[in-house]
Amino acid sequence: MRIQKVPRNRTAKQPVKECVNGSSVLERHDQLVWRDYEELVLASNKETLEQLYIQHVMSPLLGPKHVDAGMRVLVTREFLEYVQKDALCQRPALRVDAAEVDAHCDSVLLLSDHTLFPQGILNGEPCIAVEIKPKCGFLPVSSFIAEENAIKRRMTRYRIHQALKLHQKEISELSDYDPLDLFSGSKERMSKAIKALYTTPQNNFRVFLNGSLILGGLGGTTGSTNFAIEEAFEDALKCVIQADDGQRTNSFIQLVSEAAYHSGILDRLLEAQKLDYCDIEGAIHAYYNIISQPCKACKNLDEQKVSHQYTSWHSIPLDESLKIVRDYLIAATAKDCSLIICFRPKGDEVSGSSYNSVYLESTNQVFEYKVYFIDLDLKPLEKMEEHYEKDKKIVNCYIQNLCGEHGVNRDVTMNNY
Ligand SMILES: [Zn+2]
Known part of the structure; x- marks a missing residue:
């Protein structure tokens, strides 16, 4: 069972919005990055988003035979709170400190246990x-x-x-x-x-x-x-x-x-993995193009070191920036x-x-x-x-x-x- 977590330290910005019925669960700029995948943009909760991402983006790359997008199951808030309490004593301390179960979600993802064969253990044959x-x-x-x-x-x-x-x-x-x-x-x-x-x-x-x-x-x-x-x-x-x-x-x-x-x-x-062809040192410039903010990576570089390569990168078409960043995220x-x-x-x-x-x-x-x-x-x-x-x-x-x-x-x- 996969349950959404939220960072304990909420000063960090939320990667995706809280589950809100009816609207896209993706943030505005994420919607831009994934605009060629309409299903993802239309997803109204995190579980559906994860499922659709696996089905439409990762599965074609890795082979549908090897990928399981899981099944979405509705749950109550009491159930999630119970899991949070139960998980506290089982997860490593480092991770417990970092995140907790998101009790605002109304569903979880059920996946098969891939350490077993679907029919379970047959005739006492081990796996x-x-x-x-x-x-x-x-x-x-x-x-x-x-x-x-x-x-x-x-x-x-x-x-x-x-x-x-x-x-x-x-x-x-x-x-x-x-x-x-x-x-x-x-x-x-x-x-x-x-x-x-x-x-x-x-x-x-x-x-x-x-x-x-x-x-x-x-x-x-x-x-x-x-x-x-x-x-x-x-x-x-x-x-x-x-x-x-x-x-x-x-x-x-x-x-x-x-x-x-x-x-x-x-x-x-x-x-x-090789869809990361620019490395983060390249893709980061495309990221600032997408969010339309001054590039912090260029700002940190030595004046002399800001070569033509970087400056010209901030004038490439938006589509190109979107592709670079999308491929980087898939990688x-x-x-x-x-x-x-x-x-x-x-x-x-x-x-x-x-x-x-x-x-x-x-x-x-x-x-x-x-x-x-x-x-x-x-x-x-x-x-x-x-x-x-x-x-x-x-x-x-x-x-x-x-x-x-x-x-x-x-x-x-x-x-x-
Ligand atoms: Zn830059």
Whole structure:
């Protein structure tokens, strides 16, 4: 069940209006950005807006087979208040402080549990699912990236961001995960990426057995996989992976890489992510064109550095600005979503199955699998300034804290192959 949240600190402007019957739920400038998608502009509540965004924008990009827009269900205010009370004790403290349930909404979205197959668990056959939040899988090449931010062209945003997360104690150690490996199209590098995610799941990797979490943190970030967790995980895999003690985890990592490789699902996601072709350093100028306000990004740049490139950008046709920002926002959804790959051992029955299957060589097993994208939220236009500021903060923190240290030298070498 997905329930709308509102920031606790209401000094921040609302990304979308409160649920008001009859009028568009999108803010004025968001309506402009999405004007080619009439359905979105006409949406009169947040749940319908989210559904329509997934159906009309994300589903054609990622493939309808892999996307679930959910079902809208009306609820009472008492119900939402009860959920708020109940969620308080279950959500990570950091998140509880940040947001609360929006009790003014009159509906929620119901989605299938994609860690299970639709028919549930048949004949005691187990099913195992992995949830991966891959993050951005390419290096930006936009000419708008300032010289001092050149690191962005050499290292993925995920890896640069690790420095800030470590500095803010959001994580306890740096991850070896590199999205470039996962999106590489090479089975070997994909397997290396999955292995790194398994070792340092943070909030990017979870495993569910028959719908219950067996690895990774629920809702928040989690520490590295220590020996005790490894043992328990290896043990939990017993009912799914037919291999000797000590071999099951590796086989599982192989299984996930095989499915990710054969499904081609990451190629589709990468295409959607690449709709960010200007980088935030470019798209931010188009944003100010849309809201018709003086460009704060140009104002912050050194007088001399405000090259012709930027000034001419403030005289491009509105349609062009709208397209740049719309594509940027779609890419932002694609960079922030997760995918769930759910597996179950394939039985001997001859009857056709609608699912693809994958062969796990190390255990001589065949698995059926399905892939679903989740968390395909529409990013409000207003987030553009926030993205711009955060991008600067992430790069600066990386440069100040990690440059020259051992960990970074290694990163730089790794990215120079
Ligand atoms: Zn500008």
